[in-house]
Amino acid sequence: xxxSDIKGHSVQIRSLLENLRNNxxxxxxxxxxxxxxxxxxxxxxxxxxxNCPVRNDxxxxxxTISNGVNQALDDSCGECPSCKKIDxxxxxDVFLITSEAEKDAETSLLGKKEASRAIKIEQxxxxxxxxxxxxxxxxxxxxxxxxxxxxxxEASDALLKTLExxxxxxxxxxxxANEKLLSATILSRCRRIKFNALALEEMKEILMECxxxxxxxxxxxxxxxxxRLALALEIKDKDILREKNSLIEDFIYKRIDFRDRHDAQYxxxxxxxxxxxxxxxxxxxxxTLINIDKEAYLMKNKDSYSIPELKDCIGFIxxxxxxxxxxxxxxxxxxxxxxxxxxx
Ligand SMILES: [Zn+2]
Numbered sequence: 574x575x576x577s578d579i580k581g582h583s584v585q586i587r588s589l590l591e592n593l594r595n596n597x598x599x600x601x602x603x604x605x606x607x608x609x610x611x612x613x614x615x616x617x618x619x620x621x622x623x624n625c626p627v628r629n630d631x632x633x634x635x636x637t638i639s640n641g642v643n644q645a646l647d648d649s650c651g652e653c654p655s656c657k658k659i660d661x662x663x664x665x666d667v668f669l670i671t672s673e674a675e676k677d678a679e680t681s682l683l684g685k686k687e688a689s690r691a692i693k694i695e696q697x698x699x700x701x702x703x704x705x706x707x708x709x710x711x712x713x714x715x716x717x718x719x720x721x722x723x724x725x726x727e728a729s730d731a732l733l734k735t736l737e738x739x740x741x742x743x744x745x746x747x748x749x750a751n752e753k754l755l756s757a758t759i760l761s762r763c764r765r766i767k768f769n770a771l772a773l774e775e776m777k778e779i780l781m782e783c784x785x786x787x788x789x790x791x792x793x794x795x796x797x798x799x800x801r802l803a804l805a806l807e808i809k810d811k812d813i814l815r816e817k818n819s820l821i822e823d824f825i826y827k828r829i830d831f832r833d834r835h836d837a838q839y840x841x842x843x844x845x846x847x848x849x850x851x852x853x854x855x856x857x858x859x860x861t862l863i864n865i866d867k868e869a870y871l872m873k874n875k876d877s878y879s880i881p882e883l884k885d886c887i888g889f890i891x892x893x894x895x896x897x898x899x900x901x902x903x904x905x906x907x908x909x910x911x912x913x914x915x916x917x
Contacts, residue, residue, distance in 0.1 A: 585604075589619050690723050
């Protein structure tokens with residue numbers, strides 16, 4: 574894994590490389606942007622790049638440019654002991670700090686973990702202790718704090734102290750999909766790099782070219798994941814179109830059942846895509862349908878709902894997703910969903 578494997582984000586990577594080239598590395602960065610788009614992967618690869626002893630530095634404009642990065646030259650080697658140790662998170666100078674609950678929980682980008690997620694003060698104190706020493710073998714010590722918004726108030730205060738007097742040759746990278754939850758003082762200490770979700774067409778192209786998906790599947794995954802590549806990749810091997818259509822069919826015949834919260838979130842998002850398509854067709858908005866593989870069916874069925882009814886259904890799904898995050902009783906949610914969304 575190296576910069577050339579990261580899809581999109583060329584502007585952000587180029588800006589980081591410029592920082593390094595011009596000797597203007599910040600002691601703290603904030604990588605912000607939607608979930609599952611590659612922020613953490615970029616952070617790890619940046620740690621690799623700045624520490625790779627055999628990376629090639631070339632004058633700007635040298636080599637071939639692709640994905641905004643000098644592919645052949647401006648990248649870590651991926652093969653040296655330093656690169657390999659970072660890949661396996663075994664490097665003594667590169668640390669990934671995550672919420673306590675996440676360490677044991679199976680990470681799923683489709684659903685939220687049910688356990689409480691917090692980065693605790695003990696983790697920040699440990700980081701502070703480690704940052705006090707000079708790097709063992711790397712040029713720079715790197716601490717990547719994933720989902721930094723999950724820091725407790727105490728942890729955040731402790732981090733602020735460290736950021737106010739940053740140790741030499743040490744870089745902190747805060748990764749967050751919800752920077753509004755970070756304190757203003759922490760934000761003021763970080764150089765912000767903003768990441769964006771991939772554009773629909775860009776992502777479709779990546780899924781087709783790099784992952785050999787057919788066009789219909791690539792289209793659905795790009796829309797459904799809203800440009801979040803990691804989320805699309807998580808479900809790319811499923812027979813997603815068939816699964817989706819059978820779920821929607823079940824739903825039409827009132828056979829809604831939620832196994833758990835994760836399942837409910839997944840299904841509600843599928844239904845959302847369905848109602849969104851129906852509404853756009855009714856509004857004659859010449860939409861890019863998400864369920865393009867079911868266009869004929871959608872056209873035939875669009876008149877079973879009125880526009881206010883569709884808006885009502887969409888509103889209900891957003892509310893359901895909101896309450897799902899706040900531990901609504903699943904049985905209650907299932908029966909409410911049946912009542913609100915299914916036509917009798
Ligand atoms: Zn290397």
